[in-house]
Amino acid sequence: EADIYQTPRYLVIGTGKKITLECSQTMGHDKMYWYQQDPGMELHLIHYSYGVNSTEKGDLSSESTVSRIRTEHFPLTLESARPSHTSQYLCASSEFWGDEQFFGPGTRLTVL
Amino acid sequence: GQSLEQPSEVTAVEGAIVQINCTYQTSGFYGLSWYQQHDGGAPTFLSYNALDGLEETGRFSSFLSRSDSYGYLLLQELQMKDSASYFCAVRGQGGKLIFGQGTELSVKP
Numbered sequence: 297e298a299d300i301y302q303t304p305r306y307l308v309i310g311t312g313k314k315i316t317l318e319c320s321q322t323m324g325h326d327k328m329y330w331y332q333q334d335p336g337m338e339l340h341l342i343h344y345s346y347g348v349n350s351t352e353k354g355d356l357s358s359e360s361t362v363s364r365i366r367t368e369h370f371p372l373t374l375e376s377a378r379p380s381h382t383s384q385y386l387c388a389s390s391e392f393w394g395d396e397q398f399f400g401p402g403t404r405l406t407v408l
Numbered sequence: 409g410q411s412l413e414q415p416s417e418v419t420a421v422e423g424a425i426v427q428i429n430c431t432y433q434t435s436g437f438y439g440l441s442w443y444q445q446h447d448g449g450a451p452t453f454l455s456y457n458a459l460d461g462l463e464e465t466g467r468f469s470s471f472l473s474r475s476d477s478y479g480y481l482l483l484q485e486l487q488m489k490d491s492a493s494y495f496c497a498v499r500g501q502g503g504k505l506i507f508g509q510g511t512e513l514s515v516k517p
Contacts, residue, residue: 305507327503329505335448336493336510336512337509337510338495338508338509338510339425339451339495339507340507341505342505353484355504355506361478371476386450386451392503393499393503393504396441396453396456397451397453397505398453399450399451399452400450401449401450402412402448402449402450404448
């Protein structure tokens with residue numbers, strides 16, 4: 297079954313740690329996205345990718361980085377986590393621009 | 409700049425009809441989408457309007473007026489499970505989606 301996965305679902309870490317949030321999709325989509333969402337607020341695009349070896353920064357400035365070495369995999373890395381990074385991170389993919397985006401279940405990150 | 413406005417919350421009773429409005433200002437416009445999100449879970453796609461008019465999918469309909477920079481989501485025969493947040497999103501330049509702040513819909517018995 298085609299789907300989009302995120303791990304971990306929940307993560308609590310201390311300040312200064314390096315973390316990688318995983319995102320994988322089995323739909324063969326070229327377009328992938330990372331959004332940041334605080335409780336009760338809108339989704340903010342922080343990174344996106346046109347395809348393999350292509351990454352772009354989104355509209356919300358973020359200290360995270362991403363990579364796209366394989367079509368199905370789009371991990372997000374924080375080199376040194378801070379309490380201000382506490383949020384929910386949602387990964388999504390789509391076949392075309394502006395098309396229906398399929399979202400993963402999200403990772404709830406808490407930095408102490 | 410780019411901005412979307414939608415009401416922060418709406419309350420309705422089971423079986424009723426509710427309309428959630430969305431007005432937008434963008435530097436480029438290619439379509440308006442609607443997403444549903446239950447209690448911080450994954451947003452799920454509901455509809456997409458690229459052209460003016462009404463699109464109907466079961467109990468949900470979505471409308472777009474490009475000249476008025478306005479759209480709405482219409483939910484009919486409301487059910488308790490429809491209680492969720494609803495986001496409008498504009499497809500702007502570069503194909504990226506810009507989301508509104510979301511409307512929290514509460515359906516009462």
